[in-house]
Amino acid sequence: MPTEAIESLIKKLSPLMEEDSEIFRELAVFFGDNSKVQTHRDDLSKFLGRKRLYQVLRFTGESYKDCVYQLVDDHPESMEALGMLRYYTSPSKKIDWEQIEHAEIALGKELTTNAYGWMPDAWTAFEGTEDSSEKSPSLVAILAFDYGD
Template sequence: MAPDEINALIKKFSPLLDESSEVFRELATFFGEGSKIDVHHGDLSKFLGRKRLYRVIRLQGESYKDCVYQLIDDHPESMDALGMLRYYKAPAGPVRWEDVEAAEIAMGKELTVNAYGWMPDAWTLFESEGTSAAQPDTAKTHQMVAILAFDYGE
């Protein structure tokens, strides 16, 4: 789906979400072009429900699994989320799918210990775009961006 179409969908489902916000940009990235795994656009309407607050958590580590453990250990509030969309960013070089699978298995094992009901619970992966002058080590690390939705209640 083209970026303009994704932006229009985000605005349709959450008209008050500021286009310049980090959440909007990360949703556009998650549902945009270039991911190695197709995402279901129906997850966007489930994620952008009524009476929700959103948070973006960026993690990087030696492996995708390291990122998962950082999320669970350093951000226990993520277990209280209503929904989570996450994407992994591969380091430079070929994608090692077995590493991504290990991270998702670790996520599943950790979450069976904690009662959760994320809806949606979806993930994808993007390849590295190489190094940049501003962040030369970024292309060498494994990264995960988690977009969380919380109920703000009444």
């Protein structure tokens, strides 16, 4: 979906969200047209539910799996999230799909001991660029929390 259409949908679903906020920018990236795994608009509407607080976490590591372990170990509050969208970025033009699969399996195994029910729970991936200064795999996790009444 083109960036303009995604930004318009975010504004429609969450009219009070600041366009220059980190969460707005990251949602536009996640649902943007450069994603290598198809994302779904329905996930956006679920994510932007009523009475939500948002957090963006960024990780780089030796592998995507390393990034997942940083998420689980360093941010246990993420297990309390209502929804999690995450994207992996390759340090090069070639995405290592097998390594992303290992990371997602590791995430699932780490969470079996926790009661979690993220809705939505979605991921995608992006190619790096040849001129990127980032030489390590990275993970961005976008979390939605309930802020109550």
